[in-house]
Amino acid sequence: MNRKILLALSLSGMATVALGGPIEDQIRFRQSAYSFISWNTGKIKKQVVDQPATYNKEQVIAAANAIAAVANSGLSSLYGPGTDQGTGWRPTQLKSEFFQKPEEARRLAVAFNTAANELARVAPSGDLDAIKTQFGKLSETCKGCHNNFRQRD
């Protein structure tokens, strides 16, 4: 009897982790994801928008690829139920509305992924204007989700 209970508990625990992990893990991983994206968008912004004299084609390609890679890594599994409360590296800023508007959330997430993929596609061209334009569009998608589902401080 005890072994069965133990087995059931372990399996549920493993299932929870498999689904994206306990709530705190999900929050922490997605906070890390966006933080890493922010480092890369910062590099692109500096080299393509603010100080084009510092433009380094390989680094911008790498940054764009990194952003696209994170975008395409299946972040939706880090937005499991209940993750609007809890603390990862810091308390989550996800609004509860996220779970009430799953279609909207999906639309915004797909828009982000699409923009990130396009940026990664454009980066190897070395065309600063095109990269700058697409970077602008990417930042709009960030803002789209933030405006709807990210709590203001």
Add this chain to the structure above:
Amino acid sequence: MSAIRIDTVRVWDLPLRIFHWLLVLAIAAAYVTGEFGGSEWAQWHGRIGWLILGLLLFRLIWGVIGSWHARFANFLPTPARVIAYVRGEWQGVGHNPLGALSVVALLALVTAQVATGLFASDDIAFAGPLSNWIGKSASDRLTGWHEQIFYVLAGFIVLHVVAIAFYLLVRKSNLIAAMITGNKPGSGALQAWTEKPLAWRFLVAALVAATVSWWIFSSPPSLQAEAAAAPAATADW
């Protein structure tokens, strides 16, 4: 001896009127560029904030050296004046005490917006010129205030517009025209107003305002939250 009836009085000088309407446009533009669009519009949001800072500084200076009705000392209300106005006993041509209070409130709120904006960041690709000066968590907090204060400011702007509409429709006093032409119809102006030329004082005020706001916005890069450095071109990892 014939009595002189003053029917219209030049109350709002030209610099003041230009300031007012530029501020209206700037705040509208700041709202749009702050709320919508991507990193390009965010850059404009910053520049417009710079403009608003300059306008505010100008107004502060003008409130000291400007024309009579522009000077804060001449219209800022004391409790006594407010009470007198509510009792219907206030006489004047410029801002009545309640109007004066709303000027103070609006200027204070816009100043708070600009001040918090200097330290704010959108966590995407845009940050104010002083955003790194106080560290990330403080910058986050001020960003939150920058977002909240906007709602209070918007509320006061609505109140301002409603009050103007009230004066227009109920009191039959067209204050919009007054803020365009500078002339306020009304008899019995008590303050005869001989003005020394304003042009020199305007230049001084404009120059000081422009210089100070430029100085704030040219903060050294170390004060502004900046992208972590990319590796040197020769690094192989």
